[in-house]
Ligand SMILES: Nc1ncnc2c1ncn2[C@@H]1O[C@H](COP(=O)(O)OP(=O)(O)OP(=O)(O)O)[C@@H](O)[C@H]1O
C-alpha cells in the first residue's frame with residue numbers, strides 16, 4: 006500500500022506573523038504535485054515546515070505520514086522517515102567534504118536506527134554508488150572532494166540537491182524551485198534526473214515558477230497558493246495556464262485572499 | 274594512532290573518566306624513584322644527582338631555581354594562582370632503563386602505550402619514536418638509515434651525556450631561564466623530552482614522534498626539547514600528550530627550543546589532549562635563519578588552563594614562519610593560546626592561522642604578537658583568527674598585539690567570531706544527521722583547513738577527539 010503525506014488545516018506563524026492560514030494537501034507515494042503561487046505566498050514556508058525547520062511556530066493543524074505525527078519529530082527523524090526537501094537556497098558548510106557529508110547522510114537515512122559514532126556504510130560501495138549517481142546527473146566527480154556548496158554556482162548547488170535526492174531516495178520529496186537559476190541544459194539534466202528517480206515509491210511536490218520541469222514531470226495535480234492558503238487545485242493544464250497568463254485571474258476568483266495578500270505587502 | 278581505541282575495553286575504571294578517553298590510570302606503583310612533594314634546592318640537587326649530570330648542568334638548574342623563586346607569576350592570560358607548587362611531585366622515574374624494544378618496557382607501562390596505539394603507529398608510518406612516562410623517556414627508536422646519515426633522535430638526558438658539545442652549544446640559548454617564570458621552573462627541574470639533530474642536507478620523509486604521558490596525581494612533567502635542523506635539512510616532529518583524570522591538579526610545563534639553519538625546513542606538530550585538571554604552561558620558541566621555513570602546528574584540547582604561544586624569531590632575510598593553531602575549550606577549560614612572530618631581519622614573512630572553538634562554558638582566547646624590529650624592512654605578516662562559539666555559556670576573546678618599528682611592512686589581521694548557524698544545523702539535520710552529529714560536522718569543517726595539515730593518523734584522531742567533545746551535551 007502506498008503511503009500518504011497528509012497536511013491538514015496547517016497554520017504557521019513566524020515571529021507572531023501568520024504565514025500559512027490553513028493549508029490542506031495530500032500526496033501519495035508515486036504522485037507528482039505542482040505547487041505554484043506568487044512570490045511570498047508561503048510556498049517555501051510550507052516546505053520548511055514539512056522538513057521541520059525550528060524557526061516556525063505551528064499554530065494549528067497537522068502533518069502526518071502514514072499516521073505518524075510528523076510535527077512531533079525533529080528534522081533528523083523526519084529525514085529518516087523518508088521526507089526530503091531540496092532547498093531553494095542550499096546552505097554552505099565550509100570544510101565539510103561533499104563525499105563525507107553524503108556518506109553520513111546516506112548511512113543515517115538507510116539505517117534509521119543508526120546512533121552517532123556507529124559505523125557508516127562501507128566506503129567502497131559508497132564510492133561506486135556516488136560516482137554512478139554523479140555521472141547520471143552530469144556532476145563532475147571532482148565535486149565529491151569539494152566542501153559542501155562552498156563556492157558552488159547557483160546551478161551547481163541545485164544539482165547537488167538532486168544528487169542528494171538520488172542517493173537518499175525518500176518517500177516524499179519537496180523540490181523548492183530546483184529549476185530556478187539553472188541554464189536550459191541544466192534544467193533538462195535535472196528534469197531527467199527527477200523523472201528517472203520518480204516512480205511508484207516516491208511522491209513529489211514540485212514548487213516552481215516555470216514550466217520546463219513540469220513538462221518532463223507531468224503533475225497529476227497543480228495547486229495554487231495565495232496568501233498562505235491553497236485556493237485552487239487542478240491538473241497539469243492549470244500550471245500551463247498560470248504560467249501563460251499569470252495570477253490575475255486567480256486573484257479575481259479569490260478576492261478575500263487577494264486582499265490579504267495586498268494588506269501584507271502594503272504593511273511590509 | 275589507532276582509531277579503534279574508543280572501543281577498546283578499559284579494565285581499571287577506578288577513576289572517573291567522564292568522556293575523556295585517555296582518562297584511564299595505570300596502577301603502577303613500582304617507581305624506581307619518586308621525589309618527595311615540593312620544590313627546593315635539595316630536590317633539584319637530587320634530580321641532578323639521580324641523572325649523574327655534569328656540574329655545569331647542576332649549576333644551571335640551581336640558578337634557574339633562584340630565578341623561578343624571584344620571578345612573579347604572570348598577571349595576564351589565565352588564572353595560574355591556583356597552582357600549588359609545593360604539592361607537586363617534580364620527579365618520578367618508573368623504569369630503570371631506556372629501552373629500544375617495546376618488549377623490554379615494563380609490562381604495565383607498555384600497556385599504557387598499547388592502549389594509546391603508539392607501537393602500532395610506529396610500525397605503520399613513523400621514522401622514529403620516543404615515549405616519555407612521567408619524568409623519563411622509557412622507549413626510543415630511530416630508523417637505521419637515518420642513524421647512519423648522522424641523524425640524532427634521542428631523549429634530552431641521553432643527549433647531554435652522549436653529545437655534550439652539541440648539547441651545550443644550543444641548550445638554554447633560545448629560551449634562557451629568565452625568559453619567564455615557567456621557563457625558569459622547567460630549567461630547574463627539567464627531565465626527559467626529545468633531542469633531535471638533523472645534519473646538513475638530510476631530509477627526513479616520515480615524522481619523528483614523541484608521546485608524553487603523565488600517570489600520577491599531582492605529577493609535574495617538565496620535558497625539555499631541543500631540536501637543531503642544520504643547513505638545508507628537513508624534518509617533521511609530532512608529539513601527543515595525555516594524562517589520567519584525577520580530582521586534583523597536575524602541571525605540565527615544557528620548554529621547546531628549535532633552531533632551523535639556512536635553507537632548512539622544520540615542522541613541529543603537537544596534539545595535546547590533557548585531562549581537564551592539568552595546567553599546561555609551555556614555552557616554545559624557534560629561531561629561523563636565512564631562507565628557512567619553520568612551522569608550528571598546535572592542537573590544544575583538554576587541560577584546565579593552557580597558556581601557549583609558540584614563537585618564531587625570523588633571524589635572517591628570506592626566513593618564513595607559520596603557526597597553525599586549533600584550540601577547543603570545553604566546560605571548565607581555558608585555552609589561552611596563540612602565536613608570536615618576531616621579524617628580526619628584512620624580507621621575512623610570517624603567517625598565523627588560529628581557530629578556536631568554545632563549548633559548554635569553556636573559554637578560548639587568542640593572544641598573539643607580531644613584532645617587527647628596526648631595520649627589518651619589507652616584511653609581511655598575515656594573521657587570521659576565527660572563533661566558533663557553540664552556546665551562550667561559552668566565551669571567546671582575541672588579544673592581537675602588533676609592535677612595528679619599521680613602516681615598510683605589510684601587516685594584515687583578520688578576526689571573526691561566529692556562532693554555529695541555525696540554517697547549517699537544519700540543513701544537515703534534514704539529511705538525517707542528529708543534532709550532535711550535525712554540530713560535530715560543522716566544527717570538524719571549521720577546523721578542516723588546519724586538520725588537513727596533520728599527518729593522516731593524527732587528522733583522523735583529531736576529528737575523533739572533536740566528535741567525543743561534541744557528544745551528548747549539545748543544545
Ligand atoms: N523569518 C521570517 N520573518 C518574517 N517573515 C518571514 C520569515 N520567513 C518568511 N517570512 C515571510 O513569509 C512569507 C512567505 O515566504 P515564503 O518564503 O514561504 O514565500 P514563497 O512563496 O516561497 O516565495 P518565493 O516564490 O519568492 O520563493 C513572506 O512574506 C516572507 O517575507
Ligand SMILES: [Mg+2]
Pocket residue numbers: 048049050093181182
Ligand atoms: Mg520560496
